[in-house]
Amino acid sequence: xxxxxxxxxxxxxxxxxxxxxxxxxxxxxxxxxxxxxxxxxxxxxxxxxxxxxxxxxxxxxxxxxxxxxxxxxxxxxxxxxxx
Amino acid sequence: xxxxxxxxxxxxxxxxxxxxxxxxxxxxxxxxxxxxxxxxxxxxxxxxxxxxxxxxxxxxxxxxxxxxxxxxxxxxxxxxxxxxxxxxxxxxxxxxxxxxxxxxxxxxxxxxxxxxxxxxxxxxxxxxxxxxxxxxxxxxxxxxxxxxxxxxxxxxxxxxxxxxxxxxxxxxxxxxxxxxxxxxxxxxxxxxxxxxxxxxxxxxxxxxxxxxxxxxxxxxxxxxx
Numbered sequence: 104x105x106x107x108x109x110x111x112x113x114x115x116x117x118x119x120x121x122x123x124x125x126x127x128x129x130x131x132x133x134x135x136x137x138x139x140x141x142x143x144x145x146x147x148x149x150x151x152x153x154x155x156x157x158x159x160x161x162x163x164x165x166x167x168x169x170x171x172x173x174x175x176x177x178x179x180x181x182x183x184x185x186x
Numbered sequence: 187x188x189x190x191x192x193x194x195x196x197x198x199x200x201x202x203x204x205x206x207x208x209x210x211x212x213x214x215x216x217x218x219x220x221x222x223x224x225x226x227x228x229x230x231x232x233x234x235x236x237x238x239x240x241x242x243x244x245x246x247x248x249x250x251x252x253x254x255x256x257x258x259x260x261x262x263x264x265x266x267x268x269x270x271x272x273x274x275x276x277x278x279x280x281x282x283x284x285x286x287x288x289x290x291x292x293x294x295x296x297x298x299x300x301x302x303x304x305x306x307x308x309x310x311x312x313x314x315x316x317x318x319x320x321x322x323x324x325x326x327x328x329x330x331x332x333x334x335x336x337x338x339x340x341x342x343x344x345x346x347x348x349x350x351x352x353x354x355x356x357x358x359x360x361x362x363x364x365x366x367x368x369x370x371x372x373x374x375x376x377x378x379x380x381x382x383x384x385x386x387x388x389x390x391x392x393x394x395x396x397x398x399x400x401x402x403x404x405x406x407x408x409x410x411x
Contacts (some may be wrong), residue, residue, distance in 0.1 A: 122293035175286040176333050
């Protein structure tokens, strides 16, 4: 078994409105910053032990499918690193 | 014969719902989620509130709790299930109903009265209304914007699974009358069976004559049939 950290990044699907990100972008503009657009995402770092990086990624993928992301509105990406 | 009103930590419309059902002569009781559904459950309400503090996404945690697996089994047997507000979010998070309720377009919590147009009056939840009738319910939510992909929404509409849409007092569905940016102004939808429904507005808050209008009674009377 090897110790891994699986990183799951969950973001809204392209085209799904993100009012919180829009509000955050406007607040940055109020602070005087210039920006074109702002997108927000959730990042989960999951420490786990697995037989291989693929097995770790597979488990993290299932975590995203079943809880961390809502497939109706989210896309997600899993990356795995040894820790 | 009892309607189980499921209490999670953070539910806060549970007692209102029991009181509204009792006023209509419908036997209802509070059921703590860890206790599971009682044997004699004849209906289920997932009430409003902020279960699990809305952690991760509103309704996400409650949707994965053991009692919701029991609710899903009951729903598959034909037991009527109604999700209101946070209960609607739980319903969509648990795939009892399609789509998702997410952050309001305004990015704010909104507590106001809204008009709803009855889209399909041929369901247990709307049989006391006429199709096209306009009713007035309160909303109280920060995450009530209905989202679903376009193709899926077309299917739902073709199958007549939209129960209510936000509208103005004359029944016109307009962007101005859509309080939270919901796709196609959807306020409530049916599950696979018409015995399963969710809606963001609160019928239980307009059910007691002592405190005002009673438009919501029509929805709750589904449990009386």
